[in-house]
Amino acid sequence: MSEQTATQDRTEAIDAAGWGSPVVIWQPHNPAFWLYVGALVLGVFQFATQVVNFSDQLMPAMVSSTILWSLYVLPWAWFIHHKDRFGRETRRLAVIGFVWGGLIATFLMALPGNAAMLSIMSKLFDSQFALAWGPAIVAPLVEESSKGVGVVMLILLASRHVRTSYDGFILGAFVGLGFQVFEDWMYGVGASGTAFGFDQVHNSITTFLGRGLLAGLVSHALYTALVGAGIGAWVQSRGKPLGARLPGAVGPIAASLLLHGIWDYAAFSGIQFLGLLTGISAVILVVMIGRWTNRQLRPWMSDLLAPEVATGLITDDELTAMVGSPRDRRHLVHAAKREHGDDAGKATRHVLHAELDLAEALGHSAGADSDDVAHARSELQRLRAALEVTLNA
Amino acid sequence: MLMKSVPVEHRVLGLDRRKLAATLAVLALIVLWAVAVPYIDSSISYETEVAAGQTFDVGSGVTIVPPTRWEVDPQTALTQGLLVVHNSGLTVTVTVGTFDGDLSELMESANDSLGIDRITSPQSSITTTQGSTGLIESFDSANSHGVFAVFAEDGVGVEIESLGPEPMATRFADEINAMILSLQFGATS
Incomplete structure (x- = not known):
């Protein structure tokens, strides 16, 4: 999927779900x-x-x-x-x-x-x-x-x-x-x-x-x-x-x-x-x-985060876990823990939380690159670097 | 959303016509529960209604004045020692019999017959308009509320139980309280 298509799907998903729409009293x-x-x-x-x-x-x-x-x-x-x-x-x-x-x-x-x-x-x-x-x-x-x-x-x-x-x-x-x-x-x-x-x-x-x-x-x-x-x-x-x-x-x-x-x-x-x-x-x-x-x-959630996968900020496995059930997310954390130790499991959990924060910021901004979105992306990069350290330890 | 966002062809009297039908449907439901059904209810009577101020002789010289327009159970109206009146799922039962003990004994025996799923409030003392002193307690189960009052005088015991759905118990609380306070001993027939 091209980056342009992914971005368009994101916009349509946000519009369909009404995530970015304001409520006027x-x-x-x-x-x-x-x-x-x-x-x-x-x-x-x-x-x-x-x-x-x-x-x-x-x-x-x-x-x-x-x-x-x-x-x-x-x-x-x-x-x-x-x-x-x-x-x-x-x-x-x-x-x-x-x-x-x-x-x-x-x-x-x-x-x-x-x-x-x-x-x-x-x-x-x-x-x-x-x-x-x-x-x-x-x-x-x-x-x-x-x-x-x-x-x-x-x-x-x-x-x-x-x-x-x-x-x-x-x-x-x-x-x-x-x-x-x-x-x-x-x-x-x-x-x-x-x-x-x-x-x-x-x-x-x-x-x-x-x-x-x-x-x-x-x-x-x-x-x-x-x-x-x-x-x-x-x-x-x-x-x-x-x-x-x-x-x-x-x-x-x-x-x-x-x-x-x-x-x-x-x-x-x-x-x-x-x-x-x-x-x-x-x-x-x-x-x-x-x-x-x-x-x-879930399909909308997937479309919301897909452009971040295209840019490499989120992995395919993480996207699958994010749009899946709580069990899917636990499975990803446990797999990291099993293969690389407790610290890797904890760091994976932090990355998933940061991705949820990013999804929230994107929903609020209707997909635009707001300050909150930029902050959420930088936090995700910081936590991914920490995860890499635990995976290579 | 500003007025200009409503296309011209969808405006009627300055309102968004696309939302008119659903809004009117909600309004109809409000009118149904708040006005129409209460109106229908007020136009229907019980077959055997309590007249305003009507006094009932329950037996052993005990009289009581139930709330106006409540239904009197016709069988109990003719039965000495028992009077049952109803309204909207609420039932007030007045039982009269010979009793020589004190009030707390009467309350205790009455409580023994209550269901175990009820949470009961502490007992309090109550005095009728005539001056007779009794004991009262309230009790709750998940969706019903009740009041239990006992009185005893000159070898005569009286139990009054009000039971019904909680909304009705709250709504008719004043009428039920007035009925309990209207209890009189020593009436001559």
């Missing part, structure tokens, strides 16, 4: 922008109304729940900081998605929708039926749709950036996280309201332990990551026949609805074995779907 021509703003105003109003109701007697519960659930967000913030390294706008989009999940999906849509649907079920069928099956049927339907359209809104607001199942997976997780944090915050405070305001801090901690730590993993972030992956897959496969598009889009969304429903049924019915089984299945599935979405990026 102020978009007065975009109807989705005005819908987001309007829905946010209404969501904030509903949330503020709830806070005012609580603030009468439940201040200790509000303060303790706010502290606990703010801490809960920190590891997720760290995750997004380290995860999507090629798209420069992911953090901003994650915040927009988090706010949709927390203030719009929760307070404007799911709370009134859930209450009304459960009430209708109770009136039309039977209270015992509503009690036994209501949460399992209503919650996935109302909540996943409310959160899922948050991912749709992100696509409408940043259509040049949110284009892949991987984008949908990551951003869906943040929409779900916002929903989870705000909903559970409200339950933590509300638990004290249901007990006449007694033991407020204890009630907040109990809710946090139950919904944040014990059941926190199998919750909204996971479900909406799956929904987001499906929506992202639909967008990514644009132009392909319907038959080829549907499985990737419908599969993860259907899995999310099913897991959410079974989990709620098991949790509410107290069938612990079913809950455990569902929880384990959900975690395994989300890891598999996460890897699948990641694999969709």
